[in-house]
């Protein structure tokens with residue numbers, strides 16, 4: 556902690572964050588999108604490439620997961636208006652919202668039941684395509700559903716996929732890899748919920764458990780994978796593929812907003828609130844949205860008060876060279892998907908000119924949002940996903956937010972604004988555990 560004392564000056568953001576109180580950090584490094592875009596290491600061509608790959612794989616996904624047939628093998632989630640929750644937030648939380656409130660239901664993405672169905676599945680498909688082309692299982696232009704043939708499954712059985720996870724990434728990688736035929740080893744941190752381990756084992760996945768946190772599980776997984784030349788390691792902290800899988804969400808959302816006749820432009824700003832762990836999912840989504848809406852979209856992350864890893868990394872500029880433990884926090888939270896002590900440095904770098912800010916939220920509030928949301932909209936979300944509500948709740952009472960709106964010439968436009976709460980997980984939570992969460996006395 557000694558090394559980081561310079562950041563703990565009076566009234567500094569880290570002095571505030573160290574107290575594990577709810578706060579908002581506004582990103583002082585944000586730039587107009589036109590200025591930042593050319594300097595980023597990734598761009599629209601990379602997103603288009605990822606989107607095209609998902610399309611090529613759609614026939615295989617449809618074959619392996621018949622529940623995706625209605626969407627022809629495209630894994631995408633609904634975007635729904637949540638007027639009852641909007642009323643409740645105004646009444647119970649004293650958080651009136653002038654514009655529209657919508658929920659992006661990545662909690663209900665097919666196959667993996669969380670936002671990880673975007674990045675995790677995409678990365679496995681990319682790896683699969685690379686192997687299949689290299690070994691002539693596929694020719695350009697082929698229908699990719701041939702990969703489900705028994706001889707091709709036998710081929711993939713010779714290869715191993717490994718990943719370190721707090722739970723949901725393991726689920727998405729495990730379910731998809733096992734369906735294609737790979738051997739899979741998921742390295743789970745201590746935070747991972749038992750039901751997630753059980754579900755993976757039922758799919759034939761090897762689950763290794765660690766008493767340490769997420770960083771420890773990743774380290775062990777990486778080391779073991781390096782020892783096996785037939786093994787591929789999904790690197791949640793550094794993977795460009797994961798990031799690009801998430802980023803396709805921007806284009807998908809654009810279609811959905813159009814279908815709902817919702818305009819986003821200079822006079823109709825879009826606000827998006829996304830729960831953040833290591834940063835890949837919210838970073839990729841933000842990156843995808845920024846490419847489309849530029850300065851008209853305002854992206855905020857939300858992290859638990861005890862695990863604000865991205866906030867600490869971005870506010871100090873040290874990215875993954877600093878952990879929440881370094882400033883005296885525990886990193887422990889009920890929001891298992893967000894229980895990350897050290898952020899991705901690659902994501903922190905890309906977010907530097909793009910992100911608007913980061914909220915922190917207490918675990919207690921996560922349960923309140925979860926229970927209230929279920930009561931008002933009858934949709935179950937896991938605690939991690941409910942972090943996103945903190946953004947809309949603090950919109951009206953945060954002095955900093957008021958300044959942000961003024962500085963960005965938004966104050967007079969808020970009646971025309973759209974707010975999207977990005978719900979990142981929940982539909983795979985077993986019914987008895989849902990009941991437990993919903994009846995927990997907080």
Ligand SMILES: *Cc1c(COP(=O)(O)O)cnc(C)c1O
Nearest residue numbers: 723832833834835836892979980
């Ligand atoms: C993984 C996860 C997140 C955050 O994604 P990161 O890539 O770790 O930042 C948010 N919510 C849920 C439910 C998750 O599983």
